Amino acid sequence: MNPGFTGSPLDRVDHIRADADAYQALLGDWRAKVLGLDGLDPALSPEGGLHWHSLAEVSVETELVLLGLADGKPHFVPLVQAKGGMARSPAVWRALSLLPAEDAAIYGTARSLIDWHNCHHYCGRCGGSTKVFRAGWGRKCTACDTEHFPRTDPVVIMLAEFEDKVLVGRQASWPAGNYSALAGFLEPGESIEEAVRREIKEEAGVNCGAVRYITSQPWPFGGSQLMIACVAEALDDRITLDTNELEDAIWVSRDDVRAVFANAPDKRFGAPPPFAIANTLLRRWMEES
Amino acid sequence: MNPGFTGSPLDRVDHIRADADAYQALLGDWRAKVLGLDGLDPALSPEGGLHWHSLAEVSVETELVLLGLADGKPHFVPLVQAKGGMARSPAVWRALSLLPAEDAAIYGTARSLIDWHNCHHYCGRCGGSTKVFRAGWGRKCTACDTEHFPRTDPVVIMLAEFEDKVLVGRQASWPAGNYSALAGFLEPGESIEEAVRREIKEEAGVNCGAVRYITSQPWPFGGSQLMIACVAEALDDRITLDTNELEDAIWVSRDDVRAVFANAPDKRFGAPPPFAIANTLLRRWMEES
Numbered sequence: 001m002n003p004g005f006t007g008s009p010l011d012r013v014d015h016i017r018a019d020a021d022a023y024q025a026l027l028g029d030w031r032a033k034v035l036g037l038d039g040l041d042p043a044l045s046p047e048g049g050l051h052w053h054s055l056a057e058v059s060v061e062t063e064l065v066l067l068g069l070a071d072g073k074p075h076f077v078p079l080v081q082a083k084g085g086m087a088r089s090p091a092v093w094r095a096l097s098l099l100p101a102e103d104a105a106i107y108g109t110a111r112s113l114i115d116w117h118n119c120h121h122y123c124g125r126c127g128g129s130t131k132v133f134r135a136g137w138g139r140k141c142t143a144c145d146t147e148h149f150p151r152t153d154p155v156v157i158m159l160a161e162f163e164d165k166v167l168v169g170r171q172a173s174w175p176a177g178n179y180s181a182l183a184g185f186l187e188p189g190e191s192i193e194e195a196v197r198r199e200i201k202e203e204a205g206v207n208c209g210a211v212r213y214i215t216s217q218p219w220p221f222g223g224s225q226l227m228i229a230c231v232a233e234a235l236d237d238r239i240t241l242d243t244n245e246l247e248d249a250i251w252v253s254r255d256d257v258r259a260v261f262a263n264a265p266d267k268r269f270g271a272p273p274p275f276a277i278a279n280t281l282l283r284r285w286m287e288e289s
Numbered sequence: 290m291n292p293g294f295t296g297s298p299l300d301r302v303d304h305i306r307a308d309a310d311a312y313q314a315l316l317g318d319w320r321a322k323v324l325g326l327d328g329l330d331p332a333l334s335p336e337g338g339l340h341w342h343s344l345a346e347v348s349v350e351t352e353l354v355l356l357g358l359a360d361g362k363p364h365f366v367p368l369v370q371a372k373g374g375m376a377r378s379p380a381v382w383r384a385l386s387l388l389p390a391e392d393a394a395i396y397g398t399a400r401s402l403i404d405w406h407n408c409h410h411y412c413g414r415c416g417g418s419t420k421v422f423r424a425g426w427g428r429k430c431t432a433c434d435t436e437h438f439p440r441t442d443p444v445v446i447m448l449a450e451f452e453d454k455v456l457v458g459r460q461a462s463w464p465a466g467n468y469s470a471l472a473g474f475l476e477p478g479e480s481i482e483e484a485v486r487r488e489i490k491e492e493a494g495v496n497c498g499a500v501r502y503i504t505s506q507p508w509p510f511g512g513s514q515l516m517i518a519c520v521a522e523a524l525d526d527r528i529t530l531d532t533n534e535l536e537d538a539i540w541v542s543r544d545d546v547r548a549v550f551a552n553a554p555d556k557r558f559g560a561p562p563p564f565a566i567a568n569t570l571l572r573r574w575m576e577e578s
Contacts, residue, residue, distance in 0.1 A: 003480060005478070005480075006479075006480045006482075006483060008478065008483075012476065012487065014491055015491075015531070015533075105478065106478075108478050109476075109477055109478025109479075110478075112477035112478055113477055113478075116477065118414075119413050119414055120413040120414075121413065121414065121415075121416075122411055122412060122413050122414065122415065122416035123411060123413075123416075124408050124409040124410065124411050124412075124413050124437075125407075125408055125409075125410065125411070126410075126411065127410075127411035127412075127416045127417075127418070128416075129416070137476075149474070150476065150477050151440055151442060151477075152442065152443055152475055152476070152477050153440060153441065154441055154443045154515050185438070186441055186515060187301065187398075187426075187439065187441070188398055188401035188402055188405065188439050188440075188441050188507065188509070188513040189294070189297065189394065189395075189397050189398025189399075189401055189402075189507050189509070189513075190295075190398075190507055190515075191292060191294075191295045191504070191505045191506050191507060191515075192505040192515070192517070193295075193504075193505065194295060194297075198301065202303055202304075213502040215480070215482075216480045216481040216482065217480050218477065218478050218479055218480060220477070220478070224477040224478070226443050226475060226479075226480075226481070228481070242304070244304075
């Protein structure tokens with residue numbers, strides 16, 4: 001199983017973004033498709049996929065971002081305002097359980113771009129207002145001309161491993177019984193490997209050595225994140241919880257993880273959803289031996 | 290050899306950043322050390338390491354960021370303004386060839402934080418002015434209270450591999466004869482693996498399949514970047530250059546790379562500097578068989 005939000009069929013056509021004539025031609029292409037949204041959530045087609053409009057259905061004032069091309073057709077997303085903030089709605093969680101993987105990947109990209117635009121109406125350098133440029137893949141300051149580009153925050157998400165068991169934790173706000181991999185933002189001045197060791201030490205007090213990269217996925221909620229999944233070799237198994245971060249952390253075996261994915265009646269914890277990389281990470285580790 | 294800018298000996302003490310009393314105590318600690326800077330460049334000690342001041346030598350108006358603790362001593366960096374922009378100076382390149390790895394890692398973190406603060410004096414959401422909070426690991430909008438945190442941009446840097454050769458390219462602006470791994474910013478909505486394939490396809494026209502992660506390092510110039518080094522399995526070796534990006538790209542063998550690192554008279558290209566991850570990536574690939 002591929003990580004969630006990967007596998008978009010769209011060609012991002014970077015060369016067209018900076019080519020005003022080529023981009024103008026796409027904006028006048030009657031085959032163009034515009035992503036249907038319900039607030040920030042995806043509008044679903046009757047078949048449970050993404051719903052697409054034609055350009056004729058979109059107001060001429062709507063700002064568009066070029067997501068890319070598929071089958072020669074340009075695909076756009078409208079830059080909608082986030083009413084009531086950018087938090088994830090219960091509806092989007094349900095939609096993601098229905099959407100085909102390719103559609104979830106397209107929606108994830110669109111959602112990250114909308115969030116980024118909504119947080120960058122002003123220039124961080126001078127406070128001037130910014131406007132869309134590069135087919136929606138940037139904003140330019142109207143006062144100082146600084147160019148701003150969509151950002152992605154790297155997040156490390158990892159299992160510490162000790163004697164064929166791995167460490168999973170839970171936050172107090174999660175549904176009862178759910179556990180997942182530990183995670184945290186990578187900070188300036190760190191490698192992936194250093195961030196993994198620091199986060200495990202901070203949250204669970206466990207010292208780690210070697211770090212193995214497993215896989216990655218984009219995550220489009222609360223901005224745009226790059227989830228980097230790893231397994232770290234723990235040097236001991238003594239847990240000292242940071243109770244500001246975690247309510248509990250436990251060491252689980254491959255049999256424990258198998259019981260979770262088999263949804264066995266005596267499973268020790270509830271799994272993260274399939275489109276979260278913690279799910280992929282636990283499965284990959286389970287299959288390692 | 291570890292990747293450049295890794296191996297900082299400082300404990301980042303995240304728990305102190307949000308604890309006003311604990312932080313105040315560090316600001317009053319006579320053992321505290323403050324990083325010496327010459328503009329944005331590191332000031333060097335006579336021994337060729339970083340130069341540190343005491344708090345007594347720093348003006349009381351200077352804003353400080355807590356880099357972390359070592360041997361119980363708080364280490365700070367002053368938030369200096371970037372006169373003449375944030376471009377890398379020739380002096381910093383020379384300094385990096387002298388600095389011990391641990392000092393380069395400390396400087397990299399400090400430099401990234403200074404750059405981030407200088408680019409975020411205003412709130413992207415509302416245009417209000419921001420002020421330092423969380424011991425320098427954030428800025429808060431004085432108008433709308435939005436909290437902003439230091440950012441890091443993920444960059445993929447990679448070798449396409451085909452029949453025991455790898456692809457290296459050069460930009461027209463580089464010193465004559467220098468070649469390096471291809472690289473580019475990861476975009477919202479992509480995994481590391483997808484970004485690697487897209488960048489190689491865009492810049493060199495080569496289609497790739499499986500992607501192997503090799504290692505990572507922070508890069509503190511032009512903001513704060515996370516360099517993610519990979520090797521991608523090329524499906525063919527036909528190069529179609531994007532001449533806006535690259536002046537040339539060539540397939541090189543392990544013997545070619547060995548000649549480069551041995552600085553052989555008949556070497557085919559000049560190597561990236563030792564503190565750049567492209568150097569580490571080429572060495573790791575060379576040592577693979």
